[in-house]
Amino acid sequence: MSGLAIGLDVGGTKISGGVITATGEIVAVLPPVVSPAGDTDATVSALLTAVAALREAHPGVTAVGVGAAGMVDWPEGRIRWAPNNAYRDLPLRALLEKETGLTAVVDNDGNTAGWAEHALNPRSGHLLFVTVGTGVGGGLVLDGRLHRGATGIAGEIGHLPVDPHGTAVCGCGLIGCLESLASGTALGRLGREAALEAPDGLLAALAGPGGVTGRTVADAAAAGDATAIGLYGVIGAWLGIGLAGLVTVLDVDRVVIGGGVADAGEPLLGPVRASFEERVFARAHRTPPVIEPASLGNDAGWIGAALLALE
Amino acid sequence: MSGLAIGLDVGGTKISGGVITATGEIVAVLPPVVSPAGDTDATVSALLTAVAALREAHPGVTAVGVGAAGMVDWPEGRIRWAPNNAYRDLPLRALLEKETGLTAVVDNDGNTAGWAEHALNPRSGHLLFVTVGTGVGGGLVLDGRLHRGATGIAGEIGHLPVDPHGTAVCGCGLIGCLESLASGTALGRLGREAALEAPDGLLAALAGPGGVTGRTVADAAAAGDATAIGLYGVIGAWLGIGLAGLVTVLDVDRVVIGGGVADAGEPLLGPVRASFEERVFARAHRTPPVIEPASLGNDAGWIGAALLALE
Incomplete structure (x- = not known):
């Protein structure tokens, strides 16, 4: 058309x-x-x-x-x-x-x-798209086509259980979904905990009337605050575990990470890549996919x- | 041909x-x-x-x-x-x-x-095949075609991390792979632990010269031993968590479970279905796939x- x-x-x-x-x-x-x-x-x-x-x-x-x-x-x-x-x-x-x-x-x-x-930059046949914002979402392009599944709801990678006997409660009601551990919401929760532990720190200082949010952590990390950067490391490690599982199952050759939380860049992507490398099946025997930021941003x-x- | x-x-x-x-x-x-x-x-x-x-x-x-x-x-x-x-x-x-x-x-x-x-009984377009034997393997038929991924190694569902900070070491060297918790190997390990705890029980009595194996647990469960049946419940619960994640991501309409361990039938499949129902994303808003034993057996x-x- x-x-x-x-x-x-x-x-x-x-x-x-x-x-x-x-x-x-x-x-x-x-x-x-x-x-x-x-x-x-x-x-x-x-x-x-x-x-x-x-x-x-x-x-x-x-x-x-x-x-x-x-x-x-x-x-x-x-x-x-x-x-x-x-x-x-x-x-x-x-x-x-x-x-x-x-x-x-x-x-x-x-x-x-x-x-x-995929469509504007078709460099691979098998793409896993991950969006990290309020929640964690995804899109699967397999063999050059969107994989929507039997009823259209495939790709809900934010609700992959990665810590099913843990303590993180997801917005969907389940325990230990990837989203509950690796989203902007999770980053805000970690930020509030960190601000309580360090009331004189930058996170507490930057907190608005609504308290510390994912945005607060982003601002503190951008200002070089080591605590805030460490929190990106925590959610990045979980994200890497989730991606490791998805790549182990789907064998995609490209992973693209978008969403507002991914705007942080390397403080998130570095820990994601390290955790992925550690957790993907048979790392020594496979060519891992490229893991890169979204080229179209938000x-x-x-x-x-x-x-x-x-x- | x-x-x-x-x-x-x-x-x-x-x-x-x-x-x-x-x-x-x-x-x-x-x-x-x-x-x-x-x-x-x-x-x-x-x-x-x-x-x-x-x-x-x-x-x-x-x-x-x-x-x-x-x-x-x-x-x-x-x-x-x-x-x-x-x-x-x-x-x-x-x-x-x-x-x-x-x-x-x-x-x-x-x-x-x-x-x-799939090919001999094509009742759905999106099939997740799971084989539970020495390890846990899988096969993905998406849109009526085998999904092999970018390099041919897709479908390694046994190495989906479901308990990445747990204690179960997988044969692949990683921690908390589905296979490390839900395979015949895992069943044997649980059986050995149970036999040590209950040296007068049926598991200990049935143990061969090599000690308790997955086969021993199968025999004890077939004889009605509650401990052995309970161990199928443990691995079935993990398998259900893994399947919940895979169905959340792939939205298949049929899950087929084969492999020697699945020969146990309902003592395994019952707990798998219960755990799956509890753990799949948005259960109240989706039509879950059929979960059935392999029609071709081993x-x-x-x-x-x-x-x-x-x-």
Whole structure:
């Protein structure tokens, strides 16, 4: 299909989006808005407002794609459930088509971001995309195709049990999911514990009215605080264990890590790589995959959604 | 390809095999022989002897397929490494073609068994095959095709880390692999511990000169011994955790469990299903896959290898 497509990415904390051409060229980027994650009607309303604004500026838009956190039926585009958002059984694709008259697709945000990283930079046939933000999401491109599984909900790598008899409770209700140990939420929890232990430290000093969050840890690490950098080491080690398991099972040749927490760069990626090397099966007998930061940054989710909408 | 094919399955403890037609009809079954797992030359020699015997009885054989425990490059058929067998960098496919003049394929035994369960009974598009024997192996059929990954070694589900900070050391050298907690080897270790704790119990009474093994536990459980049945519950709970993670990531609609340890039936499968239900992501919002015993029993590995040889 020719024409322009709108892409939107609905995460746990913000909605981002923009307009692309069929070849993935970015035509417009929406200023990110806070995601009303706790209110389904407000979320839908925010999406429709964004679509209207982007169409007005770009009349050539023919399709809209949404990447949404949570379990999304494909190709129905019905959002079944998400641990970090309020929407439940939301027929978002049908709603968007009815309200906008555009061709619409709705897929999991990890899938859309993984698809963008593959489609715009197809350097391998088997890509594991990992997004580390409020939660941990993923997208699997196997043999050059998105693997959505039997009902569309494959790729929920944040809920791989890596410490099932531990103490970390996940937003999904289970114990020891990768997300409970290696997300921005986990980083914030570790930051609060560290600030309590060191009330004179930088983490405590940087804490806002809401206390220490993942953002606080990011700021402290960027300022060179050793405690904060150490906390990236803790979540990075868990992430490496999760990736080791996934690579052992899937034998991908490329791992791409995106999401807001991954903006930290080497303080996260270094420990991820070290832990991965230590934990992957038969390290001495395999060529490990490349582990690299997302080339599209935090735009991958909406870009991939728009690319899927144009297919 | 028409004609008959020989299939052979080289496990950690035995070699099994037989002859099938192109439609999977069994023409002959080889009496299982002990696998000289610690001796590469003896293993190759045992395979060639089996091929010669089966060809003499069935002159219509045109191809031979081998399923082998360990990491196998596909389509090269070179066995890179296996934690429970001695062979290292063994170009088995080339050796078989040279020595027999037959068309040959060599693949991981989990792959071949999974392929047989899918190809002869294709009830789903996404199948996770699990084999529980000396180790834990697997085969992934995704979208109706074997997923071998970038270098042919996908599906090593036995080495998914499920207790990475625990105490169980795996044959591969890592800590807390699924195999270290849910294999026949793990069952034997639990059985030895239980026999030490209860020297008057049935496990101690049934122990042979080599002490309690997985086989001893199987015999005691078959005789109704509650301790032995409880040990199946322990490894079944771990297996359920592993399957929960794999289904969360892959969204398969069918899980098939084979291998010698699974011959126990419900004492293993009951705890597997219970643990899976408890641990899979978003159980309330998904249709879980069927979890069922292998329909081909312990013949799946060699049958699948023969089917692949005929393709």
